[in-house]
Amino acid sequence: MSSTTKKHADFVSEPMGRKRADALPGIGNVLGERLVTKGFEKASMVVGQYMVLGNDEVRFNRWLHNTCGANNKQQYDCHKAIKEWTASYQ
Incomplete structure (x- = not known):
């Protein structure tokens, strides 16, 4: 079973507001x-x-890697949180 971090739980449980990019899970x-x-x-x-890229995991992960050098785990954590957040708040 997959577990989530406190950072993930905090991010997806509330409106985004003016959170900095490093508030995203996987982004330190x-x-x-x-x-x-x-x-x-x-x-x-x-x-x-993420939305501009059509909510596409592969395209988003490639963008995240090319933009900031995120590794596979960081890409996964960030995408998972954004996908969950958008499902709850959009």
Whole structure:
């Protein structure tokens, strides 16, 4: 059975508001700073990119890897949280 982290539970359980990109599961300080340098300082901007990419996991994961260097686990954690969040709040 898959478990979720506290960061994941916190992210998906409430509106996004003005959370920073590093509030996303799988995105820590280093990847968060890389996203900021690419113009994605807020979690909502990363979620918007996910939607622009048609909510497609493969395309989003490729974008996340190319944009900030996220590895497979980081991509998985981030995508899982965004997918769950969008299902709850959209």
